[in-house]
Amino acid sequence: MALLAGPYGPPVQPPAPLLALEGVPGAGAGEVAYQIAHQLTDPNKEKTAKYTVVNLVPDSVRSWPAMATANTRPLPHLARHAAGLLHASDTIRGHLDISAAVIANRWTNTLLACHAAASGATIQQAQTVLDPVRGYLAKPTRTFYLITSAETLRKRLAAKHDVTPFAQGLLHARGRLEHVQDHFKALAATDPTSVVLHADGRTPEELAEEIIRTAQIEAAEMALQT
Numbered sequence: 001m002a003l004l005a006g007p008y009g010p011p012v013q014p015p016a017p018l019l020a021l022e023g024v025p026g027a028g029a030g031e032v033a034y035q036i037a038h039q040l041t042d043p044n045k046e047k048t049a050k051y052t053v054v055n056l057v058p059d060s061v062r063s064w065p066a067m068a069t070a071n072t073r074p075l076p077h078l079a080r081h082a083a084g085l086l087h088a089s090d091t092i093r094g095h096l097d098i099s100a101a102v103i104a105n106r107w108t109n110t111l112l113a114c115h116a117a118a119s120g121a122t123i124q125q126a127q128t129v130l131d132p133v134r135g136y137l138a139k140p141t142r143t144f145y146l147i148t149s150a151e152t153l154r155k156r157l158a159a160k161h162d163v164t165p166f167a168q169g170l171l172h173a174r175g176r177l178e179h180v181q182d183h184f185k186a187l188a189a190t191d192p193t194s195v196v197l198h199a200d201g202r203t204p205e206e207l208a209e210e211i212i213r214t215a216q217i218e219a220a221e222m223a224l225q226t
Contacts, residue, residue: 010089010136014096015225017218018138019211020107022187023146024180025114025167026156028199028207032146033105035208051215052095053103054088074119078129081111089138096138100223101215108137109145109191113183117176118166123183141218144211145188146199150177 023029037053072080085108095102112126119126148156157163157171170177188194195214197207 011093013093013138015222016096016099017101017141017215017222018092018096018104019101019215019218020104020140020143020193021146021211022107022110022113022143022184023199024148024153024177024184025164025170026153026160027146027148028156028204029105029110029146031204032207032211033103035204036103036211039205039208039212050099051101051103051212052099053105054092054095055105074115074121075129077119078111078115078126081115082130082133085111086133086136089136092138100219103211103215104138104140107140107143108134109143109184109187113180113187114166116183117180118169123186140193141222142195142214143188143191143193144195144197144214145184145191146197146207147184147188148199150181152200153177153181 021029021033033053033055036051040051040053088104092102092104108130112123112130115121116123116126154171154177157167160167163171170180188196197210199207
């Protein structure tokens with residue numbers, strides 16, 4: 001049966017842990033996700049189960065040109081990225097069905113925090129817009145918030161060669177970096193799945209190892225419950 005012929009409601013989420021990485025651009029979530037994938041596929045390490053790393057936005061949505069984003073008003077901007085979340089949720093559920101655990105490189109709260117900072121909306125306003133489709137989104141078992149100082153973020157963003165327009169705004173728009181950091185801290189404080197990781201002074205390898213240990217513990221606990 002074609003996927004488009006299915007119901008609007010979400011499929012049942014398989015009983016395997018979903019661990020999400022959240023963080024301001026420059027916090028290192030991409031590097032940590034790379035290290036997780038590298039360590040989980042290292043041929044020198046013993047493998048006892050399959051783990052999968054999934055990036056937030058699928059290629060079909062990521063391919064939107066930067067000009068389209070720059071000329072989009074707040075609601076279509078949020079809707080465009082929400083479409084990425086919805087599609088990624090289906091992808092994640094497919095991986096959860098065959099994996100011991102799935103690690104998502106950025107998830108819902110990165111979208112909310114960055115969108116609110118860029119558009120001037122409050123987190124509550126952005127959450128209200130997303131609420132009608134929230135039930136379709138894959139639900140993390142644990143959400144890791146990478147917290148990094150503003151000084152470290154500025155240094156990392158200034159050293160990047162592929163800085164996005166949003167990240168450029170973090171560097172040059174007065175107060176925007178601190179604004180988005182505050183959004184992440186507020187979201188982490190109210191998220192029952194939150195695990196705050198202070199990333200300053202820690203390597204991506206160290207952070208990846210901690211997240212992998214959590215994934216293995218969560219997978220073992222959930223396996224006992226099934």
